[in-house]
Amino acid sequence: MKKLPLRSRWKKAQQYEEQWWASRIDRIDLEYYRAYAERLKKLLSTVLDISTDTFILEVGSGAAGILTFLESKHKIAIDPLEDFFASIKPFSDFRDKRVNYFKGRGETLPFKDSLFNLVIMDNVLDHCDQPKRVLSEVQRVLKKGGVVYFRQNVYHIWGKIIRTFLENFEIDRGHPHSFTGKELKHSFDLLEIKILKTERTGYWKSWYRLVTSKNLKSLAKAFTFAAPDTTVYILEK
Secondary structure, eight states: OOOOOOOHHHHHHHHHHHHHHHTTTTTTOHHHHHHHHHHHHHHHHTTTOOOOEEEEEEEEEEESOOOSSSSOSEEEEETHHHHHHHHHHHHHHHHHTTTTEEEGGGGGSSSSOEEEEEEEESOOOOGGSOHHHHHHHHHHEEEEEEEEEEEEEEHHEEEHHHHHHHHHHTTSSSSOOOOOHHHHHHHHHHHEEEEEEEEEEEEEHHHHHHHSSOOOOHHHHTTTTTOOOOEEEEEOO
16 A cells, blocks of 8 residues: 655644643543443444454554453554553553554554454544545445444534634644534545444533633633534444
């Protein structure tokens, strides 16, 4: 597969991401992955039976990944910052030793076609360099009838405009991209991936949480009406 060039905006986002994690090594509780895994299993309960024989890939697994708490003998995680995460003892000690961790990008997944029953992408696509290419790669490595657990902050059109300004001027260095729900649905349709179900936080609930926050960055998001609607999509190939 042709090697893709790394764009400078994405490199800066990755530097920001590494700095974010490095500043929280001694105070972040990775048990949150357990809660995320329970939520995933609940949403997939009527869609996919996760067993020890389920082939699972997590794209953008971070310090450990949701798949840490999924029972399977076939678990693979990939992240461009894997060398960094693996070097941090509290992170490596927390990990499930059955997981095979790889350093790599979603744009060029080093796996054969139609390999996985389940792909997890949890708050990842807005961190990527070329989001459409990532989705295409996910579709490629997913088995026919396989499922994607996809969680992402989405924005209404005004929120997208504000977010694009923040991204282009690197005010928000960690997120090179933002999406509307319509944009994501169009991308899924082009790849012939169907939406089985969705679960939304809702714009106004997110706005209220931001506006009642004491964090200046959160308040800025609220008063510019750039609140996200955190949405989980359960997708099927």
